[in-house]
Amino acid sequence: MRARHEDLEPVWRTPPGIAALTGVNHTTVGLRYVVTGFAFFLIGGVLAMLMRSQLTFAGNTLLDHHQYNAAFTLHGTVMMFFFAVPILLGFSAYLVPKMVGARDLIFPRLSAFGYFCYLFGGLLLMSSVLYGEPPTGGWFMYTPLSSRPFTPDSGPDFWLLGVTFAEISAVAGAVELIATIFKGRVPGMTLARMPLFVWAILVTAFMIVFAFPPLILGSILLEVERAFGLPFYDAARGGDPILWQHLFWLFGHPEVYIIFLPAAGIVSTIIPTFARLPMIGYRWVVVALVATGFLSFGLWVHHMYAVDIPLVSLSFFSAASMAVVIPTGIQVFAWIATLWHGRPEVRAPLVFVMGFFFVFVLGGLTGVMVALVPFDWQAHDTHFVVAHLHYVLFGGMVFPLLAGLYYWLPLVSGKRLSDFGSRLVFWLVFVGFNLTFLPMHLTGLVGMPRRVYTYADGMGWDLLNFISTVGGFLTAAGIGAFLVDLALQGRFSRRARPNPWNAGTLEWAMPSPVPSYNFVSQPRVEDPDPLWRDPELGARQQRAEFYLGHAPVKRREMLVTGALSAEPEQVAILPGNTWVPLFAALFMGVFFVGVLAQVYAIAILGIVLAAGAFLAWAWKTPEGVGGERDMDAGLGARLPLHHTVARSPGWWGTAIVLFADAALYGSLIYAHLFLWTVSPSWPPPGYLDVGFALPAVALAILALSSVAVQWRQYGLAAALAVAAAVLQSYALAASGLAPGSHAYSAVVFMLWTVQAVHIAIAVAMALFTLRRRAVGYDEAQVPAVTRLFWHYMVAQWGAGFAVVHLFPFVAA
């Protein structure tokens, strides 16, 4: 029997009322991200208006210097961490499954958990304002200003903990998106047929996996220094404040492209639709996305030209900054070529894309200017840089975002758009933005520094600042008009027909507003623009002509396909609505609040409760004991259920998490090596005597545990790992390294602590696997995940051991 809407909806929908908090569906979670992100955009905007008001006249007294510091710190932090990244993640969470023809993201509970982490992180940060101790050290939170002696209040702690909480959500989102893009594409959607938006998100998600861990690590080190006095950034005890800048910008520059690439993906989706032409140079745009993803990791020091770094090193980063122009240029020319060859229909989304072109290209040009070391020294820390970065970020992200909101609104609301309102919004924002930031280039060039709360008159800055403030409020009026337009359209617009823009991508193959399960049956596609090739595809999938279109519907089923081949491999049984993600995030919140309040009993309680929630999460997988191992997926495909397969989506997700994990540990090793290069003696005198024999034995035992795990001897492996951990801990304790005394011992202590946490997790996983086996679970997924994590954990300590115990001999 074929499935109908009435069969699928009860199984997939998010319940109304308070139970909506249990919703894990990607449509629900994606919209929550977008709405929350927009709320933070408004908060950041209000802070911007406060700053602009303060700077309208020389000697203005609306804000004092402390309030102004808090305003620019929170403005930058909110806009970068709580608006730009999450709202684009929300867009991706909402759109990627629909564009690749999936029914949901492949780890639904992780999406819900990520959203709550983000929300609670934002609330934690903003609560600093109510508490009266907002962070004031800038969105980059540079040490030593943010160290305990120079900022004794809790401002930096609110920042570090709130931002880290939100970053967990970004990494969770990235893992989920990569796994869904690799394993969730409908049959026939090979990599060469994947929508460019999905390509952009794939590259972005990998960038998040590698770029966020350095900042998470940097934040952990700074919080540990502030709370427990371990001197990572304290020059007096062998640390270095510049280490923070490196870790921050190792994250911070890729971050710019993490924001820009999804926006570029939106542009690459909108332009072909309105040009009525497949994207010209599709392959070249893919090249550009991948190249940008890599090059962006070689740019971080171009934020640090004014730091005392050898000229030749600066030149590497200047050269890489020039190189990144090439892929960006490829994309811009591909967009122009597509518009040129098509018959562009200038509707609202395309208008915003035009605005993006103008503003972003100007920002790119000033970017080339500040990438040059001598010019940067002139413009450094002036309003020129403020103008540049707003042209890049507002032009490169907010314009495409508004374009995307107008473009996909009919999909969400099912309503038709009126062009008048959106044109008004566009002109207000476009004129307002340029009025604010075009004169600001001059303000900077005539010498006005950034981050000053006021200035004397007669410096030639008065008129320029006045114009910028007027422009700022015009922009704000434009955003206000957008909200009004949204409300009016929601209330008064007529129903839209399906696929109102005649687009070619799969998300328009479903009725609007979209149903909770996306597709009645999951189609097979033969073309990058499936709806242009077969306009009936939408109707056909609704008639359940494709995969998994059977009834009755008892559970959430989704097709899993080959990462490259995109041929059907497995059927994933997705979990339904549950409270577990909310509670897991709440318990994590308890941990963060405990650390913030320095009541460590509460922090430990939080982490224990969170661990319990995660165990419940892992245990309560939807497939039961015994029973079904495969099923008929339709169109003649008989496929195994995911839990019976070793290379299940869970294995893929774990593998991606381990990349992030390796980036985190790698950052810690980088910190060690960096401090070595700047220290007069590293290790410092008297630190060479860490015993070598015991740690070597411990490493051997740990390596043995890997063999045991491979032979499925989980109990033995756990025992060996615990023995190795005890031995190594004893060896370090016996060597008398006091973590608080010197940066060297602090880093060694951290290298081992992080490893010990990994061992604890691995042991928990082994016991979990044993328990599952004991109660009769017949599965391949969980043991495969345990083995994968275990081998990684041992390999990680191989690297850690080399750094802690072999490196001192090399360095000495």
Next chain:
Amino acid sequence: MRIVLAPAVWFVHFCAVYVLATVLCEQLVPTTAAATLAAFGAYAVAGVRDWRVWRGAPESQQGFLSFTHVVLCILSTVGTLWVAYPVFALPACA
């Protein structure tokens, strides 16, 4: 996932010269030259190989990935050249 080979080599080369510039001074020019030539060799081998795959089956998924990698090899060559250039242009130990 072979298509990330060229940019990965670019990144490794980038990190290598960055580290070399920090720890070496007099030997920077020859070591950078060696690292750069090694990177060029990798691009050439991978690029020629993928060029052949692409010419063999331009419309297949393999052809698509190979084409992408050929262009990435060219881009990475430019990027590597630019990054290495300052070592030869600036006075020693600048």
